[in-house]
Amino acid sequence: MSLAxxxxxxxxxxxxxxxxRALLExxxxxxxxxxxxxxxxxxxxxxxxxxxxxxxxxLVKTHVDIIEDFDHDLIEKLRELSVKYDFLIFExxxxxxxxxxxxxxxxSGVHKIASWSHITNAHPVPGPSIIxxxxxxxxxxxxxxxxxxxxSTKGSLAxxxxxxxxxxxxxxxxxxxxxxxxxxxxxxxGASPDESTExxxxxxxxxxxxLDSRGDSMGQQYRTPKEVIVDSGCDVIIVGRGIYGKGNxxxxxxxQAQAERYRTEGWNAxxxxxxx
Ligand code: S5P
Numbered sequence: 001m002s003l004a005x006x007x008x009x010x011x012x013x014x015x016x017x018x019x020x021r022a023l024l025e026x027x028x029x030x031x032x033x034x035x036x037x038x039x040x041x042x043x044x045x046x047x048x049x050x051x052x053x054x055x056x057x058x059l060v061k062t063h064v065d066i067i068e069d070f071d072h073d074l075i076e077k078l079r080e081l082s083v084k085y086d087f088l089i090f091e092x093x094x095x096x097x098x099x100x101x102x103x104x105x106x107x108s109g110v111h112k113i114a115s116w117s118h119i120t121n122a123h124p125v126p127g128p129s130i131i132x133x134x135x136x137x138x139x140x141x142x143x144x145x146x147x148x149x150x151x152s153t154k155g156s157l158a159x160x161x162x163x164x165x166x167x168x169x170x171x172x173x174x175x176x177x178x179x180x181x182x183x184x185x186x187x188x189x190g191a192s193p194d195e196s197t198e199x200x201x202x203x204x205x206x207x208x209x210x211l212d213s214r215g216d217s218m219g220q221q222y223r224t225p226k227e228v229i230v231d232s233g234c235d236v237i238i239v240g241r242g243i244y245g246k247g248n249x250x251x252x253x254x255x256q257a258q259a260e261r262y263r264t265e266g267w268n269a270x271x272x273x274x275x276x
Contacts, residue, residue: 004233019118019144020178027058035059037240054085056263091117099133107137121146124166135176144178152208153219164190179203185233207238229269
């Protein structure tokens with residue numbers, strides 16, 4: 001049976017990585033495959049968005065380096081909200097350096113990402129050493145890594161053999177690499193004809209999702225939850241501005257209504273996929 005037909009609950013049992021399992025379990029428990037990307041620049045806006053979208057999401061995606069008044073109290077409050085509303089945390093750090101440097105960037109500095117973020121991501125561009133560098137910090141903490149196998153932007157270079165190589169790197173590191181940031185399922189991608197990939201179960205988290213717009217003026221491209229979940233077989237929809245608008249005039253009631261709307265669209269699409 002194709003993995004895309006299995007329920008999130010069934011897939012949770014196939015994962016030994018604690019973060020992958022926890023994410024699939026929370027998706028099933030809360031009936032949501034919505035991840036909200038909270039790309040706002042102040043602590044108070046950040047916490048008000050998370051507080052209002054909390055009930056509708058499985059995952060909060062952060063860019064902590066854009067928050068002007070970042071401090072560890074913000075992380076404490078985010079952790080409290082993640083317990084209160086039952087969601088996981090994904091710092092979208094997009095690591096891209098040599099193993100030794102990324103291990104330091106992941107564990108140390110102002111943000112100490114590994115200490116609070118269940119999931120993070122990396123560009124495969126440096127090759128497998130980026131995975132071993134990050135794994136030296138993340139594996140002992142039960143963290144999970146996503147590789148950017150594709151991107152949502154116009155003219156992205158992450159295509160063809162680059163994407164295939166990313167999937168091969170993931171297959172060789174399944175204890176830590178739990179899936180991809182990508183635009184479609186990656187089942188069998190880059191495998192040699194005699195290689196069995198049936199045991200693979202990579203999570204596909206997909207940004208570039210919007211119901212009211214097809215893109216922005218800086219190369220972003222949007223598809224609907226149905227296109228992403230049903231047509232392309234992805235697992236989690238990542239939505240930013242579709243939910244909180246431009247961020248400079250947050251209307252909390254609209255944010256809540258949009259989160260509810262995307263949650264419903266994403267979950268209906270998933271049900272159509274597993275039943276269809
Ligand atoms: O290919 C990608 C990968 C990522 S992680 N395209 C993306 O847009 N992202 C991130 O998803 C991006 O950094 C941003 O935080 C979010 C999309 O935001 P939106 O406002 O366009 O929905």
